[in-house]
Amino acid sequence: MKTIEEKGGNETVDSLPPSTRLAIELKNITKIFGHVVANSDVNLKVLAGTIHGIVGENGAGKSTLMNILFGLYKPDSGTIFLNGQAVDVNSPEKSIALGIGMVHQHFMLVPTFTVLENAMLGNEGSMILKNGEKAVLDRLKGLSKNYGLDVDFEAIISDIPVGMQQRVEILKALNRGAKILILDEPTGVLTPQETIGLFDILRSLRDQGVTIILITHKLKEIMSITDTVSVMRGGKVVANFSTEKTSPEELAENMVGRKVLLSIKKPTLKFGNPVLEVKNVSHESKDGVNVLKDISFDLKEGEILGIAGVAGNGQSELLDILSGIETLQRGQITVNHKTILPYQDWNSKKAREFGVAHVPEDRHKRGLVLPFYNYENSILGYHRNEKYFSSFLMDKRKIVNFVDDLIENFDVRPRSSSISSGKLSGGNQQKLVLAREIESNPNILLVGQPTRGVDIGAIERIYEDLMKLKSKGTAILLVSVELDEIMSLSDRIVVMNQGSIVGETNSSNATELDLGKMMSGLEQV
Amino acid sequence: MSDSNIIPKWLSVGVIPLMNLFLAFCVSGLFIFFIGENPFRAIFVMIKGAFYYPGAIGYTLYYTTNFIFTGLAVALAFHARLFNIGGEGQAYVGGLGVGLVCLIFDQHVMGFLVTILAILGSVIFGAIWGIIPGYLQAKRGSHIVITTIMFNFIAAALMVYLLVNVIIEPGQMSPETRDFASGVGLVQIHIFAKYLGLEMAMSPLNLSFIGALTVSVGFWFLVWRTKFGYELRSLGHSETAAIYAGIKVSSTIIIVMAISGGLAGLVAINELLGVHNKLLLGFTAGYGFTGIAVALMGRNHPFGIFLASLLFGALYQGGTELDFEFSSITREMVLLIQGLIILFSGALAYMLNPLVERFYLKYYGSINSA
Numbered sequence: 048m049k050t051i052e053e054k055g056g057n058e059t060v061d062s063l064p065p066s067t068r069l070a071i072e073l074k075n076i077t078k079i080f081g082h083v084v085a086n087s088d089v090n091l092k093v094l095a096g097t098i099h100g101i102v103g104e105n106g107a108g109k110s111t112l113m114n115i116l117f118g119l120y121k122p123d124s125g126t127i128f129l130n131g132q133a134v135d136v137n138s139p140e141k142s143i144a145l146g147i148g149m150v151h152q153h154f155m156l157v158p159t160f161t162v163l164e165n166a167m168l169g170n171e172g173s174m175i176l177k178n179g180e181k182a183v184l185d186r187l188k189g190l191s192k193n194y195g196l197d198v199d200f201e202a203i204i205s206d207i208p209v210g211m212q213q214r215v216e217i218l219k220a221l222n223r224g225a226k227i228l229i230l231d232e233p234t235g236v237l238t239p240q241e242t243i244g245l246f247d248i249l250r251s252l253r254d255q256g257v258t259i260i261l262i263t264h265k266l267k268e269i270m271s272i273t274d275t276v277s278v279m280r281g282g283k284v285v286a287n288f289s290t291e292k293t294s295p296e297e298l299a300e301n302m303v304g305r306k307v308l309l310s311i312k313k314p315t316l317k318f319g320n321p322v323l324e325v326k327n328v329s330h331e332s333k334d335g336v337n338v339l340k341d342i343s344f345d346l347k348e349g350e351i352l353g354i355a356g357v358a359g360n361g362q363s364e365l366l367d368i369l370s371g372i373e374t375l376q377r378g379q380i381t382v383n384h385k386t387i388l389p390y391q392d393w394n395s396k397k398a399r400e401f402g403v404a405h406v407p408e409d410r411h412k413r414g415l416v417l418p419f420y421n422y423e424n425s426i427l428g429y430h431r432n433e434k435y436f437s438s439f440l441m442d443k444r445k446i447v448n449f450v451d452d453l454i455e456n457f458d459v460r461p462r463s464s465s466i467s468s469g470k471l472s473g474g475n476q477q478k479l480v481l482a483r484e485i486e487s488n489p490n491i492l493l494v495g496q497p498t499r500g501v502d503i504g505a506i507e508r509i510y511e512d513l514m515k516l517k518s519k520g521t522a523i524l525l526v527s528v529e530l531d532e533i534m535s536l537s538d539r540i541v542v543m544n545q546g547s548i549v550g551e552t553n554s555s556n557a558t559e560l561d562l563g564k565m566m567s568g569l570e571q572v
Numbered sequence: 573m574s575d576s577n578i579i580p581k582w583l584s585v586g587v588i589p590l591m592n593l594f595l596a597f598c599v600s601g602l603f604i605f606f607i608g609e610n611p612f613r614a615i616f617v618m619i620k621g622a623f624y625y626p627g628a629i630g631y632t633l634y635y636t637t638n639f640i641f642t643g644l645a646v647a648l649a650f651h652a653r654l655f656n657i658g659g660e661g662q663a664y665v666g667g668l669g670v671g672l673v674c675l676i677f678d679q680h681v682m683g684f685l686v687t688i689l690a691i692l693g694s695v696i697f698g699a700i701w702g703i704i705p706g707y708l709q710a711k712r713g714s715h716i717v718i719t720t721i722m723f724n725f726i727a728a729a730l731m732v733y734l735l736v737n738v739i740i741e742p743g744q745m746s747p748e749t750r751d752f753a754s755g756v757g758l759v760q761i762h763i764f765a766k767y768l769g770l771e772m773a774m775s776p777l778n779l780s781f782i783g784a785l786t787v788s789v790g791f792w793f794l795v796w797r798t799k800f801g802y803e804l805r806s807l808g809h810s811e812t813a814a815i816y817a818g819i820k821v822s823s824t825i826i827i828v829m830a831i832s833g834g835l836a837g838l839v840a841i842n843e844l845l846g847v848h849n850k851l852l853l854g855f856t857a858g859y860g861f862t863g864i865a866v867a868l869m870g871r872n873h874p875f876g877i878f879l880a881s882l883l884f885g886a887l888y889q890g891g892t893e894l895d896f897e898f899s900s901i902t903r904e905m906v907l908l909i910q911g912l913i914i915l916f917s918g919a920l921a922y923m924l925n926p927l928v929e930r931f932y933l934k935y936y937g938s939i940n941s942a
C-alpha cells in the first residue's frame with residue numbers, strides 16, 4: 048500500500064471522500080486518423096473508487112480512447128484531468144508516473160521470466176537486481192495479500208495458467224503505483240470460474256480505493272461488476288448509465304443504435320442420420336505435444352454440436368483435422384459415409400468435395416486473403432468450380448454476378464464486390480466468409496469462433512443464418528470460447544480440456560457453472 | 573508491396589513514381605554539376621542518344637526487351653511472395669539452352685525449326701534453373717533468396733567452364749562458340765521493315781521485342797485470369813489462407829519458379845538469336861539484376877514493367893551516348909545515375925508517400941471525409 052501512495056500523487060485530493068471525487072475526466076477529446084474520426088468530442092467522467100464500464104462495438108473508439116488516456120496516442124484536441132488537474136499524458140511512462148496502469152487484452156509479459164521478475168519489471172527498486180528483489184518481493188506479497196491476487200512468485204510465466212498471468216499483469220501495474228487501472232477485454236481468455244475470481248479481485252481493489260475502467264463487449268459482465276457504464280458508438284459517448292438503472296437490452300440498443308434481439312429462436316426438428324463420425328482421433332503437434340487425445344463423437348443432420356473449452360485446449364487442431372488443413376495421424380473420420388484413415392490423402396480441397404464447409408476461427412489468417420477484392424475472396428476454396436470459368440480463363444463477370452447476389456443476400460456492407468476485403472469491418476468480413484461457405488451448400492459446416500470481433504448487429508444476422516442452415520438439415524459443428532454462444536446455439540455440448548473430451552451434455556440442462564468446471568478440468572462427467 | 577489506402581491510385585502509381593524519378597535525376601544532376609559539367613546539357617544528350625539519333629530508338633527498345641523479360645520474371649515470383657534474385661543466372665543458363673540446340677541441330681535441320689527449338693531451349697533451361705531453388709524452397713525450406721543468388725554464381729562458373737573448355741570454337745582464344753548457321757535466328761526489325769518496303773536505321777532490335785510484348789499480355793492473363801494465377805496470388809498474400817483453400821503450396825512454388833526462370837531465360841533469345849548469333853561469355857550483362865528494379869518500379873504489373881523497361885532501356889542507350897559525348901562522364905558515372913534511379917524508385921519507392929498523403933489530406937481530405 049505504501050508504495051502506491053509514494054507514486055500515486057496528490058494527498059490533498061486523496062483526502063476527499065471517494066464517492067464524490069472525479070478520478071478521471073476527459074473533456075472534448077477528438078482523435079482523427081486519416082479520414083477516420085476515431086474519437087469525436089468525447090466527454091467521460093469516472094468517480095474515484097468505482098468500477099466504470101465502457102461498452103461499444105468494434106470500432107466504436109473504446110480502445111483509441113483508452114490508448115489516449117494511457118499516453119499511446121496524442122489527442123488532436125481535448126483535455127485530460129486526473130484528480131481534478133489538467134495533465135499532459137504524452138507517453139506510457141508519463142501515464143504510469145501519474146498512476147495509471149493498463150492490462151492489455153494480450154498480456155505484455157516475458158514468457159521465460161518468473162512471476163517476480165515480470166511483476167517487478169518497470170519498478171525494480173535498484174540498479175543491482177538482487178538488492179531490489181527483496182524489497183519488491185515484500186511489497187508484492189503485501190499487494191498480493193491485500194487484494195487477493197494469488198500468484199506463485201517463483202513460477203515461470205509460460206508454465207502458469209492465463210488467469211494467473213492476468214493477476215501478474217495487475218500486480219505489475221500496482222507495483223508501478225497504479226491508482227487507476229484500465230482493463231481491456233480482460234475475460235476473453237478466462238473460464239467462468241476465473242472470471243468470478245477476477246471480479247472478486249476487482250471489487251476488492253475498488254473497495255480499497257483503486258479506480259477501475261473495464262472495457263468489454265460482454266453486457267453480462269458490465270451488469271454484474273460495474274458501478275457506472277458509458278456506451279460508445281461511432282467514436283462518441285452516446286449514453287452514461289448507473290448500472291443499477293439500466294438493462295442489457297438498453298445497453299445493446301444504445302451500442303447498435305436500434306433494437307436488437309438478444310435471444311435466438313432455435314428451430315425444433317428431428318435430427319437425421321449421422322454425417323460426421325469421429326473415432327479415437329489423436330494428434331501430435333510439430334513440437335511433439337499431444338494436442339488431441341482419443342477424441343470421439345458424432346454429428347447428425349440438422350444438429351448443432353457445440354464444442355466448449357478455454358482457447359488452446361485442442362479445439363483449433365480438431366477443426367484443422369476435420370477441415371483437411373492438418374493430416375489425420377491416428378483414429379478415423381467418416382464424412383458423409385466416406386471414411387478417412389490416418390495419413391490418407393486428406394486436404395481442404397477434398398474436404399470441400401465431400402461436402403464439408405469451414406468457417407475458420409481466424410478469418411484474417413485463413414478465411415480471407417485480405418488484400419483481395421470481395422469478388423476474389425468469395426470464391427476462395429471454390430475457385431475451381433466451372434461456373435466461374437469461360438473455357439480455361441476465369442470469367443470476372445460471372446464471378447462478380449454471383450458475388451453481387453451473395454453480398455446482397457447475406458447483407459455484407461458496403462455492397463461492393465470490388466472493394467478489398469481488408470477494408471470491411473470484422474462483422475462484414477465474417478458475413479462474407481459465412482456467406483461463401485453456406486452458399487457451397489454443405490452437408491457439414493465447421494464453424495470456429497463465428498462472432499469473435501463481430502459487432503452485435505452482425506452477430507444477430509450470423510445466428511439467423513446458422514439457424515436457417517440448421518433447419519435445412521445441415522450438420523453444424525460449432526467451436527467457440529463464448530460459453531453463452533455455445534449454450535444458446537447448440538443442441539448438444541461437448542467440453543474439451545487439454546486435448547480430451549471431458550464431458551458431454553444436452554444444452555437444455557447445461558448450466559454455465561457445470562460447463563465451467565469441466566472446462567477447467569476440475570470435474571469429469 | 574501494399575499501396576496506401578489513403579491516397580487515390582492515380583497518385584500512388586502515377587504521380588509518386590514520377591516524383592521519385594525526378595528526385596533521382598536531380599541528385600544525378602548534382603553529381604554531374606560537381607564534376608564540372610552542365611547537367612541540363614547532359615540530360616539533353618541522354619534523351620537525344622536514347623530517342624533521336626538514327627537507330628537510337630531501336631537500341632533503346634532492344635535493351636527494353638531484355639528488361640521486360642527479366643522484370644516479368646521477378647514480378648511473377650513476387651506475386652507468390654518469392655524473391656527471385658536469380659534472373660541473371662536463369663537468363664545465362666537459358667543461353668546455354670539456345671546454344672546447345674543451335675550447335676547440335678543447325679547443320680541438320682532447317683533454320684526456322686532450329687530457331688523455334690532454341691526458343692524452347694531457352695525457356696526450358698531457364699525454367700530448370702528456377703525449378704531447383706523452387707524445389708529447395710518448397711520441400712526443404714532453403715530460402716529462395718539465398719539459393720537463387722548462389723545459383724547465379726553456379727551458372728556463371730558453369731558457363732565459364734563450358735565456354736572455355738567444351739563448346740568454345742576451336743582455333744581461337746575468345747570464350748565463345750562458333751556462329752550459328754545462317755538460317756538460324758530472329759529477324760532484326762530493320763531488315764523486316766525492308767521486306768515491307770520501309771526504310772529503318774540499323775539497330776539490334778529484333779522480333780524478340782514483339783515476343784516480349786506478347787509475353788506481357790500473356791503474363792496479365794496468367795496472373796489475373798487463370799486458376800493458377802489466382803492460386804499463386806492467394807499464396808503470395810497469405811499462405812495460411814491458401815492452405816485453407818486447398819491450394820498445394822509446394823507445387824505452386826515450384827511451378828511459379830519454373831515460369832519465372834523460363835521468362836528470364838528468354839533474354840537469351842534477344843541476345844543470342846537476335847543479335848550475337850552465337851553463345852558468348854557474360855552476355856547477360858546484369859539484365860537479370862536490373863529486372864528486380866524494373867519489377868519494383870513497375871509495381872509487378874506488365875504495363876508498369878513495360879514503362880520501367882523503357883526507362884531503363886533509354887538509360888542504357890542514352891548513357892552510352894553520355895559516355896561518348898563528355899570526356900569527364902565515364903561509364904561508371906552512367907552506372908551511378910542508374911543506381912540512383914534504382915535507389916529512388918526501388919528501395920525508396922515509398923519514401924514520398926507520407927508526404928504526399930499529408931498534402932493530399934490537407935487539400936482534399938476534408939472534402940472526402942465530410
